[in-house]
Amino acid sequence: MAERLLDLLLAELPDAVVEVGSYLGDEIALVHRDRVRDVLTLLRDHESSKMDMLVDLTVVDYLGQSPRFEVVYHLRSTTFGHRLRVKAGVPEDDPTIASVADLWKSANWSEREAWDLYGVRFEGHPDLRRILMYGAFEGHPLRKDYPQNARQPLVRRPDAPPTDELTTRLRLHSHDRRVE
Amino acid sequence: MSLDSTGTVTPYSPSDELAGTIPLPPSLAAYADEPERLPTDEVIVNMGPSHPAMHGTVRIVARLDGELIKDADVQVGYLHRGFEKECEAATYTQIFPYVDRLNYVSAMLNNVGYAMAVEKLLGITDRIPERAEYIRVIVGELSRISDHLTCIVASLAELGGLTTFFWGNRAREHVWELLEDVSGARLTYSYCRIGGVAWDLTPDFADKARVKLTKIADYVADVRKLVERNRIFLDRMEGVGVISKEDAISYGFTGPCLRACGVAYDVRKDHPYSVYDHFDFDVPIAHGGDNLARYLVRIEEIYQSMSIIEQALAQIPPGPIIMDDPAIALPAKREVYNTIEGMIAHFKHIMEGIRVPPGEAYSYTEAANGELGFFIVSDGTGRPYKCRCRPPCFYITSALRDMILGANVADVVPIFGSINMIGGECDR
Numbered sequence: 002m003a004e005r006l007l008d009l010l011l012a013e014l015p016d017a018v019v020e021v022g023s024y025l026g027d028e029i030a031l032v033h034r035d036r037v038r039d040v041l042t043l044l045r046d047h048e049s050s051k052m053d054m055l056v057d058l059t060v061v062d063y064l065g066q067s068p069r070f071e072v073v074y075h076l077r078s079t080t081f082g083h084r085l086r087v088k089a090g091v092p093e094d095d096p097t098i099a100s101v102a103d104l105w106k107s108a109n110w111s112e113r114e115a116w117d118l119y120g121v122r123f124e125g126h127p128d129l130r131r132i133l134m135y136g137a138f139e140g141h142p143l144r145k146d147y148p149q150n151a152r153q154p155l156v157r158r159p160d161a162p163p164t165d166e167l168t169t170r171l172r173l174h175s176h177d178r179r180v181e
Numbered sequence: 182m183s184l185d186s187t188g189t190v191t192p193y194s195p196s197d198e199l200a201g202t203i204p205l206p207p208s209l210a211a212y213a214d215e216p217e218r219l220p221t222d223e224v225i226v227n228m229g230p231s232h233p234a235m236h237g238t239v240r241i242v243a244r245l246d247g248e249l250i251k252d253a254d255v256q257v258g259y260l261h262r263g264f265e266k267e268c269e270a271a272t273y274t275q276i277f278p279y280v281d282r283l284n285y286v287s288a289m290l291n292n293v294g295y296a297m298a299v300e301k302l303l304g305i306t307d308r309i310p311e312r313a314e315y316i317r318v319i320v321g322e323l324s325r326i327s328d329h330l331t332c333i334v335a336s337l338a339e340l341g342g343l344t345t346f347f348w349g350n351r352a353r354e355h356v357w358e359l360l361e362d363v364s365g366a367r368l369t370y371s372y373c374r375i376g377g378v379a380w381d382l383t384p385d386f387a388d389k390a391r392v393k394l395t396k397i398a399d400y401v402a403d404v405r406k407l408v409e410r411n412r413i414f415l416d417r418m419e420g421v422g423v424i425s426k427e428d429a430i431s432y433g434f435t436g437p438c439l440r441a442c443g444v445a446y447d448v449r450k451d452h453p454y455s456v457y458d459h460f461d462f463d464v465p466i467a468h469g470g471d472n473l474a475r476y477l478v479r480i481e482e483i484y485q486s487m488s489i490i491e492q493a494l495a496q497i498p499p500g501p502i503i504m505d506d507p508a509i510a511l512p513a514k515r516e517v518y519n520t521i522e523g524m525i526a527h528f529k530h531i532m533e534g535i536r537v538p539p540g541e542a543y544s545y546t547e548a549a550n551g552e553l554g555f556f557i558v559s560d561g562t563g564r565p566y567k568c569r570c571r572p573p574c575f576y577i578t579s580a581l582r583d584m585i586l587g588a589n590v591a592d593v594v595p596i597f598g599s600i601n602m603i604g605g606e607c608d609r
Binding site for chain 1: 256261265266269270302428431433435444446451543545556566567569571575579580609
């Protein structure tokens with residue numbers, strides 16, 4: 002079933018595909034970064050593929066290789082039940098790729114997560130904010146050059162009361178002498 | 182709900198019944214147009230991240246017009262622990278305790294899902310002992326029962342049905358006692374191993390399980406009797422939190438929430454793994470896409486899981502419970518203490534981890550909330566280069582905004598309860 006998908010890709014968009022293959026029973030297509038939207042739109046809309054579900058979107062950081070990042074899309078069709086993994090390389094000096102948040106609604110949060118943790122920007126995303134980390138966090142923690150044991154300073158919430166008021170409140174409500 | 186002469190069923194709607202039927206008393210006639218005359222402001226209300234009615238740590242910033250939710254921003258991430266980053270520094274075996282803490286209500290299913298992903302990458306999927314596969318199915322389905330029970334009775338408790346909460350938790354207690362017998366732990370089991378499971382079932386497990394399953398069925402029947410014909414329950418659940426089939430698919434819904442929209446997708450049926458093709462079970466679906474549909478699907482799945490467990494207990498073959506391969510499974514303690522080969526194999530296994538050939542694999546199983554996927558990239562060492570978990574409830578929670586828009590504030594709680602967002606899994 003899925004081999005037909007790869008044939009479809011090669012027939013319809015031969016110039017967008019870098020290579021296709023199969024590994025451990027998973028069908029994989031590596032495509033050019035600037036054609037990823039064409040490929041995914043074709044896979045979603047073509048009547049013999051109908052991949053209406055973007056199961057997962059993630060990034061792999063191959064530090065030291067070129068291109069450094071690889072954006073990985075896992076697609077599934079609820080009509081036919083077939084699956085496909087689409088990958089696109091993203092270089093380190095320009096970590097951007099087109100957003101597919103308008104093709105599948107699930108891409109909205111997963112692209113936010115990919116931006117948050119890997120720093121790959123999704124061009125055209127309606128609301129590219131951090132999602133798992135907090136706004137003042139610096140860097141992208143799942144990049145391979147981000148140390149596992151790195152610490153970042155505690156940040157104050159923008160709506161938190163000033164320090165002196167907070168201390169007074171804590172002193173009033175605390176039986177713990179160490180607060181004073 | 183009402184039936185007309187042609188036999189067509191009209192869904193019950195409290196607003197239809199009340200509209201125009203209650204006239205204002207004469208003394209209040211002057212205030213009849215009050216809603217149009219009075220200036221009203223919108224209010225921003227902040228629910229969570231730590232809120233008694235939010236059983237995950239999630240924050241909802243809602244813009245309200247009266248009781249109506251005009252806009253909402255759902256913020257997750259308060260339980261983010263860096264699961265993937267920790268996994269990249271741990272050996273393949275050390276990751277089991279981490280996956281326990283993803284969906285901590287059904288930790289066995291995470292164990293099984295992760296073990297199967299590594300086994301796919303190792304190419305040993307068809308070499309797992311059959312008894313181990315059956316044990317995985319049994320403990321996994323027990324976990325599924327516990328997860329569905331928790332979801333149902335916790336949301337019922339939030340609707341005021343505290344009795345059902347206690348009954349459901351007693352039923353869950355039976356599940357946990359069984360799993361405690363098997364694994365020694367009640368919540369975070371770390372029971373699976375790559376290539377099998379850690380311990381065999383206890384000799385009296387099958388008898389105990391049969392007794393306990395009947396008790397659980399009694400409790401579930403009691404809970405159903407209390408709520409399913411209850412007007413309050415039906416009003417809060419029917420037609421609330423509706424999501425269309427197309428939206429659900431586009432949002433990446435899987436599991437009970439997708440089946441409640443009428444899509445019969447179950448990984449156990451559509452892409453059978455382990456020994457699920459040996460059992461006769463149904464995939465229940467409902468068509469409303471609302472809270473009630475999700476409740477009904479979960480109730481029916483509890484019965485299906487019980488049936489699977491009974492079939493598995495009847496069919497389970499004797500034999501080893503873990504592969505006999507020193508490169509994958511730990512040697513027996515007897516070997517470790519008494520032979521130099523066993524000692525070395527144990528040392529290499531603990532210090533370096535299982536050597537997984539370079540490559541990548543995406544493996545997916547049906548967890549309690551839907552498709553739990555693990556995308557593992559290996560560079561040939563004993564630790565994963567990347568270990569991505571595809572959490573089912575992250576995608577379901579991403580649709581929460583659409584589901585609560587236009588609802589009342591009070592509806593947020595049952596809607597949020599019925600999608601069963603588990604913070605540990607959503608935020609990882």
